[in-house]
Amino acid sequence: MFDYIIIGGGSAGCVLAARLTENPDINVALLEAGPADKSVFIHCPAGLAVIAKTGMAGWGMNTTPQPGLNGREGYMPRGKVLGGSSSINAMVYIRGQREDYDQWAAEGNPGWSFDEVLPYFKRAEHNERGADALHGSNGPLNVMDLRSPNRYGPVFVEAGVQAGQVHNTDFNGESQEGVGLYQVTHKNGERYSAAKAYLTPNLSRPNLHVFTGAHTTRILMERKRAVGVEFQHEGQVKQLKATREVLLCAGALQSPQILMLSGIGPREHLLENSIATVHDLPGVGQNLHDHPDVVLVTNAPKATESFGLSLSGAIQGLKGLFEWRKHRRGILTSNFAEAGGFIKSQSSEATPDLQLHFVVGKLVNHGRTTVFGHGHSLHVCLLRPRSRGSVRLASKDPLAPPLIDPNFLSDRDDMDRMIRGFKLIRNILSQPALAALGGHELAASSKVHTDAEIERFVRDYADTIYHPVSTCRMGKGALDVVDAQLRVHGIEGLRVVDASIMPNVVSGNTNAPVIMIAEKAADMIKAAQGA
Template identity: 40%
Template sequence: MSWDYIVIGAGSAGCVLANRLSADPSIKVLLLEAGGSDKRLNIWMPALAFKAMADRRTNWKFMSEPDPTRNNRQDMVPRGKGLGGSSSINAMFYVRGNRGDYDHWAQLGNRGWSYDEILPYFKKVEGNRDGVTDIYGKSGVVVVSQVRKPPKLAYVYLEAMKELGYPINPAYNAEPTDGAAIIHVTQHNGLRYSAARGYLDPIKGRPNLKIVTHATVRHLVFDGRRVSGVEFEVGGRVQIETCEGEVLLSASAINSPKLLMLSGIGPQEQLRRHGIEVLHHSPGVGRNLQEHASTQVKAYVNIKTANQEFNLLGKLKYGLQFLFDRSGYATYTYTGVGLVRTQPHLEYPDIQYHFGAFSANYTDEGIEMQKEAAINLQPNVNNSRSRGFMELRSSDPKDDPRIQLNLLSDPYDVQTLMAGGRIARAALNTRAFAPYVTGECKPGKDVQTDDEWIAYMRENASGSYHPCGTCKMGIDPDAVVSPDLKVIGIEGLRVIDSSIIPQVPSCNLNAISMAIGEKGADLVLNERKQVRAA
């Protein structure tokens, strides 16, 4: 059987594509996913997101190379593996970003990607039902809501930010985005609402859609310079499926460029080094890797925090609360968000805060809860300027690629993150937190000067699990895809996921990844109509 479209990857964007393209019963769609089912307790119960990230069945658990900008430390780079992709293992934050993010994309030559042009696609994703704000779409397929019954310290955080002059802004996903709020999440009645739940579950029975799980794509198949199919392995057998229309690559900012390079599309020197025949020299494949640099500012408190409840008694108590009214610690991780300008003259916020009424440490295996009662106010650089890259380790599809983050390689990121850290420290020392905070945990009283802050960050800063940009959209020589998401120099192939992002926006990436999927589906279907009408 030959398909009209083959979608590689059932993540935040791939689920959208499978849904929208197969809505036409005359279009035959094959969806290939390397992972398995998303019907797991550690996926649908929000507080178990850290467990899902620690599980190789649901997370690729890539490892970065030693980072020379951070004392050669290595990080786990999570990417979701299974239906829903990273939307099945993330912290569920729903953050759109601001007008400046997407207008900048358009200014770089990406026509059709300005804020006003991408906003309808966000609303197409959104199904807001709790009335916390009227800015969201109401009829979208992914439920967006405020976390249910957040802990008391989340409201203390809001008062602390207000004390510093930052407004409380429950409509932070519209203009202006500035301020602090209880976080909005992709949840419904306390359960995770992933892209798979919203886009795939209702349509799995469509006869023109086939979903194949545990299918690891090895490389693309070509007829000349046109993609004609996909070679993949499933159940120990290698097979090929052919495609009459287009192959749509939605395999993440790590696996999408990896598959391009395995298929002969990428920097020619690197491909030849691994014995891969060069089909198209595209120097930007794997470059432009971006992340939101973050660091931890933590304080000890005199009341129990969630990290201390990860024991048998706590699981029983909050499990019962979850069963009773689908709220409480079982339904969230971080509960506060903040978007602030570290300097008053800035046009848009340059820092995003995540507030958690718990304390955990980032390790090379992921997130690990600490024993002491503490809270965390984590600054993240919104529009980071540092650039890393990813490369093939070998020509073997089963080998993980080399990921070099270079997270603090640009002085702007260092200075911005330091300013964000100082504001976080000030927030934890406000009158609002005074009844609860007993002392600073990190960075500690010995960190005061610029040099001390920078040394602390090089030893403690990490990414925010938001890698993107490795198949950059644009019109410059390093662009991998054009603004219609077609791979430059190749026919019948598009990349539609977070890897196309030219500049990381001021947001967690799940929302924009689904919006990219919605816009990408429109681009594909509109071109199909034009071809048929011609």
């Protein structure tokens, strides 16, 4: 018997486990379907390349065929390991824009404006640059400038400035707009996931019980109250009971799946899958959206200090392995997406609507396709897409992956912005700073010029940049799932705490916002129970 059961050992689950067990009288169970985060490929930042190539520590999910992507299935990597996606991501620390959170509050979610969530960002953060009005320096999550930055990141920044963008040294400062180098969630040359920041330091607490290899099959209900969790563990079906609350932190793709498997969701869809309805909640699984992204890849033989498969690249890799093992420095401390920016697709935009990630290597098919030689890649993603999709059950089998349909690029406005973004990143790549590397676009994009040709290229090559949200949306509307306290509408003893509750996706990478959400949720849970 536990006070709280947390489903999912990802970013939000790790935060909740740490914060709730600060009270020694509170007993917490954390259930994670994946293993402990022991692999060196997780802790070495450049191990990301191996993770992407092999799919290790991930769920291996894909979308349904997407009409907006010419019928292709999209890739949906989600972390299946302690730390969740923070153990397999590119470690970029971004909060989003002030306006994102003010809009959440304006849509009927009191307490979620930027000024109200900023203290939780600051409480989570230990920024090695120091504290100021917008940054913390005493939190568990280490944020820093890259220890051994690649020489081509600043070259990209110079090219961006040559293209008319401003240089921004802090994308989490007063203004997000501009190009610059990203800060990352590293510490001493290693990845600093939510597990390393929040969970690992507290594993010795006697009131914290972590179950790995524990696949949740359903939430146990008594009438309209969550009372525990059923899960598969060590070849057996087991149950744990919660005296206070069940906290669902399985992410935007699997939190709605678990709710529906538990009989909480759209009645007709539950009936289709022979699941008895505990509570008819139509919004579960609705409103799915994600940042669509497309990449221009450049072959640049002169850029021999970028990552690449070549003789010089192999020598550089061996040197980097020695430097990382001995000193936690060198090329293997790279997160690959070292630089980037936030720009406007047209001057009339009030705030940036596009994000750039500059990768110091040739990135094709999420890094899963082997490409020889050296070069660089420039992503452009749409920050506030209008297209909306859904997550649905494939069957009542809890081990079957859900049906994921982001409905990418179904709204014409999304495509128009992506076309403008394509032109802008091509312009940056053509500036003297990058052009001096003698690069040229790969064949897939090099002959693309007209808007119609660009649209075909986008539909042929665009995909996720790994930020699905909103499937258990926070709000007061008919298709909203949780209230501003993250309590599931119509159900007692059950909250959802992860990216699925975002009313709309933030304007940037989603890991830092999820950690903030969990920090805020921990305070709300403590206040509700007098803990």
